[in-house]
Amino acid sequence: MDLSKLDPRLRAHVSGTVDVEVGALAPRAAQRSQSSYFPTSDDGCPSNRDHNIKVNQNCLNIADPDLQGRSQAQNETAIAVNQYHPQSVVGSYNDYRRGDGTCGLSFSRDAAGSWTDSTVPNGFTRGGPFNKPREYWQAGGDTSVAWDTRGNAYLSCQVFNRGSAVSPNPDQSSAFLVFRSTQNQAASWNFPGRYATVANDTAGSGAILEDKALLSVDNHVGSPFRDRIYVTWTEFTATTAYIYEVHSSDYGETFSARHLVSSVSALCQFPVSGPTGGCDNNQFSQPFTGSDGALYVVWSNYNTVDFSVTRPGPARYQVLMARSTNGGDSFGPPQRVGTYYELPDCATYTGQDAGRACVPEKASTSNSVFRASQYPSGAVNPRDPKEISVSFGSYINRHSNERNGCIPTGSVTLSEAGLYTGVRIPGACNNDILLSASSDGGNTFTGSAADPRNLTSLTVARGQRTTDQWFQWLAYNRSGSLAVSYYDRQYGSDEQTGFSDFSISGSEDLRHFAVRRVTSSSMPPPTQFSGLFWGDYTGLDASERAYPIWSDTRSPELFVCPGTATGPGNPPKLCGMKDPQGPANDQDIYASGVQIPAGDDDR
Numbered sequence: 001m002d003l004s005k006l007d008p009r010l011r012a013h014v015s016g017t018v019d020v021e022v023g024a025l026a027p028r029a030a031q032r033s034q035s036s037y038f039p040t041s042d043d044g045c046p047s048n049r050d051h052n053i054k055v056n057q058n059c060l061n062i063a064d065p066d067l068q069g070r071s072q073a074q075n076e077t078a079i080a081v082n083q084y085h086p087q088s089v090v091g092s093y094n095d096y097r098r099g100d101g102t103c104g105l106s107f108s109r110d111a112a113g114s115w116t117d118s119t120v121p122n123g124f125t126r127g128g129p130f131n132k133p134r135e136y137w138q139a140g141g142d143t144s145v146a147w148d149t150r151g152n153a154y155l156s157c158q159v160f161n162r163g164s165a166v167s168p169n170p171d172q173s174s175a176f177l178v179f180r181s182t183q184n185q186a187a188s189w190n191f192p193g194r195y196a197t198v199a200n201d202t203a204g205s206g207a208i209l210e211d212k213a214l215l216s217v218d219n220h221v222g223s224p225f226r227d228r229i230y231v232t233w234t235e236f237t238a239t240t241a242y243i244y245e246v247h248s249s250d251y252g253e254t255f256s257a258r259h260l261v262s263s264v265s266a267l268c269q270f271p272v273s274g275p276t277g278g279c280d281n282n283q284f285s286q287p288f289t290g291s292d293g294a295l296y297v298v299w300s301n302y303n304t305v306d307f308s309v310t311r312p313g314p315a316r317y318q319v320l321m322a323r324s325t326n327g328g329d330s331f332g333p334p335q336r337v338g339t340y341y342e343l344p345d346c347a348t349y350t351g352q353d354a355g356r357a358c359v360p361e362k363a364s365t366s367n368s369v370f371r372a373s374q375y376p377s378g379a380v381n382p383r384d385p386k387e388i389s390v391s392f393g394s395y396i397n398r399h400s401n402e403r404n405g406c407i408p409t410g411s412v413t414l415s416e417a418g419l420y421t422g423v424r425i426p427g428a429c430n431n432d433i434l435l436s437a438s439s440d441g442g443n444t445f446t447g448s449a450a451d452p453r454n455l456t457s458l459t460v461a462r463g464q465r466t467t468d469q470w471f472q473w474l475a476y477n478r479s480g481s482l483a484v485s486y487y488d489r490q491y492g493s494d495e496q497t498g499f500s501d502f503s504i505s506g507s508e509d510l511r512h513f514a515v516r517r518v519t520s521s522s523m524p525p526p527t528q529f530s531g532l533f534w535g536d537y538t539g540l541d542a543s544e545r546a547y548p549i550w551s552d553t554r555s556p557e558l559f560v561c562p563g564t565a566t567g568p569g570n571p572p573k574l575c576g577m578k579d580p581q582g583p584a585n586d587q588d589i590y591a592s593g594v595q596i597p598a599g600d601d602d603r
Contacts (some may be wrong), residue, residue, distance in 0.1 A: 001172055001208060002165070002205075002206025002225070003206075003209075004017070005206055005476045007238060008413060009206065009272050009281055009307055009415050010236060010239070010240075012261075012267050012355055012356065012357075012415075013210045013234075013281075013284075014211060015283075015536055016536045017158065017536075018158075018160065018209065018211060020101065020529060021398075024300060033168065034094060035578070036354075036578050036579065036601075037559065037575040037576065037578050038578065039561065039573065039575055039576075040558065042554065044574075044577070044586075047496055048061070048592070050518075050520040051538045051594075052349045052590045052591075053114065053590060054105070054115070054588055054590055055115045055588075056093065056095070056104060056589045057106065057117045058117065058289035058590055060557070062184075062558055063200060063559075064303050065220070067530030068529065068557065068584065069529040069531070069533070070099050071096060071097055071098070072096055072541070072582070072585055072587070073528045074093045074096065074097075074104055074551060074589045075094050075534055075587050075589075076093055076141060076535035076537055077091065077092070077550055077551060078143055079145065079306050079539040079587055080146050080147055080153070080155070081547055082151065082185075083543060084149060084151070087108075088186065089107065089108040089146075089263065089541075089591075090145045090147075090153050090155075090181075090185075091105070091108075091549050092104070093108070093320070094142070099137040101139045101140060102120070102139065102140045103143045103159075103201070104117075104120070104139065105117065105120050105186065105189070106118065107186035107187055107226070111545070111547075111593055112592070113593070115591075116585070117449065118188060118294070121187070121192065121193075122137060122157055122159055122177060122192075122193055122242055123176060123570075125137070125159075126474045127210055128195060128198065129198055130200055133170075134447045135173065137160065138162055138169075139161075140158055140164065141157075141158055142157075142158035142213060142326070143156060144215045144216075145186075145215070146219070147217065147219060148218040148219055148227040148228055149221050150183070150324055151183045151185075151228060152183060152226065153186040154178060154179065154215060155215070156178055156196065156231055156545045157177045157193060158174070158175075158210070158211070158213055159176075159208075159508070160173065160174035160178075160217055161173055161174075163479045164204055168350060171201065171202045172190050172201040172204050174199050174204075174208070174209050174211070174232060175198035176196040176197050176198075176211040176213040177193030177194065177196065178196050178252045179194075179418065181322045183543075184438055191363065193247075193393055194252055194255065195209055196231040196233075196255050197244070197597065207237065207238065207552075208235065208236065210232045210236075211233060212283060212285070213230050213231050213232065214231070214285065215229065216230045216286075216593055217229050217231070218295075220289065220290070223292065224327070225293045227249075228327055229247060229251075230245060230248050230249040230295060230328055231255070231287070232261060232286070232287045232510050234282060234283050237273075239272055239277075239280070240272065240273050240280040241272075241281050241282050242261075242280060242282065243261040243282050243297065244261060244263050244298070245261050246261060247328040250436065256328070256329075256425075259330065260329065260344035261285065261299075261322050262278075262299065262322070262568035263278065263279065264276075264278030264446060265320075265333055267301070267303075267320065267334060267335075267336055268281075268304075268305070268334075269306075270304065270305060270308070273294040279301055279320065281301065283299065284299055284376065285297055286298050286376065286377060289333065289380065289439075290385035293325070293326065293327070294324070294325055295323055295324040296323050296388065297322050297324075298321045298376040298378045298444060299320055299321075300317060300319060300374065300375050300392075301317060301319070301320045301334075304316060304318055304339075305317070305416070306414050307411070307416075312410055312411065312412075312413060314341065314408035315408070315410075315417060315419070316408070316452075317342060317374070317416075317550070318338070319336070319341045319376040319390060319392050319447075320333065320335065321336075321337045322335075322379065323426075323441075330579075332401070335442075336390065336446055337376065337390045337391060338390070338434065338449065338450065338452070339394075339451075340359055340392050340394035340434065341374075341394050341396040341408055341452060342395065342411075342417050343358065343374065343393070343416050343418060343421045344360060344417060344420055345357060345412040345414075345420070346415075349424065352366060352369040352532070353369050353371060353532050353567070354414065357373055357417055357418070358370060358371060358372050359372050359470055359489075359524075360423055361496060361497060362424055363496045363498075363499075364424075365499070365521035367498040367582065368426040368523075369499030370524055370525070370526055371530055371532060371536070372471065373536065373548050374394065375392065376391065376392040377390065378474065379475055382476055382478060383479070383480035384480065386440055387436040387438070388436070388437065388441070388470040389438075389474060389476075389510065390436050390447075391434065391446070391472050391473075392430050392433070392436075394418065395430075395431050395468070396452055397421075397453060397455070398453055398455070398585070399465040401422075401427055401428050404425060404427055404428040405428045406422035406425070406429035407421045407422060409421060418449065426468045426495070426496075430465075431469055433459050433472045433484060433486050434453065434456065434457055434458070435456040436448070436456075437510050441537075446492070449554050456510070458472075458507075459486070460601050460602035461601045462474065462601070463491065463521050464490045466495070467484045467487045467591070469487065469491045470486060470487050471487050471536075471538045472486035473539050474540065474546075476538045477546065477596060478542075479547070479585065481508050482507045483505070483546040483596045483597065484506075485502065485504045485518065485540040485548035485550075486504075486505075487500045487502055487541050487550070488517075489498065489501070491522060492522055493521055497523065499523060500516040500523050501518045501519045501523065501548045502523075503517050503519075503528075504596070506546070506597040512600035512602070513599055514599035514600065514601050515601050516595075516597040517519075518594060519590075523552055523553045525553070525581075525586065526553050527583075527584045528552075528584075528586065534551060535587075545594070546595075547591060549589065549591040551587050551588070552589070553585040555585060555586040556585055557584040557585050558576065559575050559576070560574070561573040562575075582585035
């Protein structure tokens with residue numbers, strides 16, 4: 001899609017995968033300067049870090065300095081455990097090792113203790129609606145994975161072409177492909193992938209983009225829709241961003257017609273496309289199922305702020321949910337799960353990445369400028385189909401110290417990100433991960449009418465009360481304990497320097513939460529893609545143990561040393577690079593199997 005054709009109120013929510021691949025980040029990229037290179041003995045190959053296990057098993061490709069991240073990075077993680085054979089785990093991610101982004105896969109047969117890479121055959125599909133034998137795809141990403149009850153694994157992979165703005169090919173088609181690994185524990189995948197949805201734009205009109213799909217499988221043996229596969233996504237047009245759903249009852253061979261999920265609702269007060277547009281500004285949908293066969297879809301909705309006025313109100317948006325009791329053939333009206341405050345506008349507080357929110361550090365430096373957004377993640381308690389939990393971030397919460405200057409003041413029309421006083425004040429503003437729960441099958445939620453300041457926070461450790469947590473994901477284990485994982489700045493000087501860790505919160509009763517650090521040391525701010533892109537989300541699944549998976553920046557990025565490879569007798573050598581923003585680093589995928597913490601850290 002031609003992103004310049006999108007209404008600015010929609011443009012900010014296009015996935016990072018697409019934003020990077022169509023070249024939109026390049027004009028905004030901060031230029032690193034005064035670089036210094038230093039020799040290194042690092043060979044860029046896989047290495048574990050204590051109990052943090054490296055998932056992608058490639059050695060690091062060596063890119064030219066102006067293409068940092070290309071041919072190297074991995075981000076936007078997902079993970080799934082086979083509930084009927086918990087030793088089998090599959091992880092997916094955006095994978096840039098071929099230069100373009102693509103859908104990366106790794107699998108484990110020892111409960112995430114070690115990993116092997118597999119290859120997704122997504123270079124082309126059958127022509128189908130293109131009236132040709134084949135349609136070739138330039139790039140892909142935005143992955144998700146799941147298992148059914150019979151040992152098959154599934155992958156959803158977004159594929160698209162970038163059009164004439166960045167290549168000689170005018171094609172701007174986009175699609176979601178579903179691949180199946182047939183009873184070999186995610187080691188190999190069927191070819192070609194099956195279309196869950198596809199938009200034919202070989203003419204390059206740039207009028208439509210299928211974006212940000214997630215997949216779920218009803219893996220409950222007693223469900224009336226056992227092994228049904230669900231895919232939800234956002235379809236962007238120039239003035240709308242609706243959520244749609246399709247499903248498959250034949251193990252991903254064919255998919256249903258699409259169904260609108262984000263229907264008209266009085267909850268959506270300010271439509272983008274006009275007074276009858278309803279809930280037309282949405283993103284970050286996630287489907288999940290209960291043991292009774294109910295399908296739930298949660299997503300972020302932005303039709304709560306009037307951007308037609310000169311000074312839009314605070315960036316307070318909402319999480320909506322729709323339920324289907326007939327296997328995805330139709331949905332009830334959207335209902336509110338909770339409201340939240342978006343992260344601060346990056347350009348306002350760091351001078352970088354206009355049109356995006358980010359997570360600024362508290363010091364005067366501006367190293368933490370990667371794009372970031374709030375989004376929901378939900379699941380049903382396997383022991384009780386009436387208990388549903390949904391987590392999401394909020395920049396204003398029970399720990400925001402408004403007496404110390406943390407006050408929401410408005411929104412930025414271009415990005416829909418937030419404006420606040422107190423963003424740089426230690427102990428004032430901080431992002432929390434919040435919980436909204438239902439005990440009646442989604443008829444009501446604790447967050448439906450609650451101010452985010454009064455909603456349950458999962459990030460309750462003493463060090464989290466004044467620091468940022470973001471990019472969360474949620475899962476129940478088989479015993480009914482809740483786990484939520486996320487990036488975390490409570491450790492050491494993370495909040496001042498823009499470094500990050502990864503943590504997990506756990507609860508047995510949805511009231512008392514304990515927190516455990518997952519990373520064995522802190523990660524520096526990302527430097528690839530000029531520090532502007534580190535993905536849009538992370539992943540988590542659980543059997544008895546929890547399995548968080550994240551993009552990690554502790555590995556150094558490698559370059560050919562300047563002055564080498566210049567002729568006979570002067571062979572190429574490897575160097576690291578350091579400049580005023582710190583050593584350049586790679587983005588790798590790490591995972592860990594951990595016990596879900598229990599207890600009460602809110603004391």
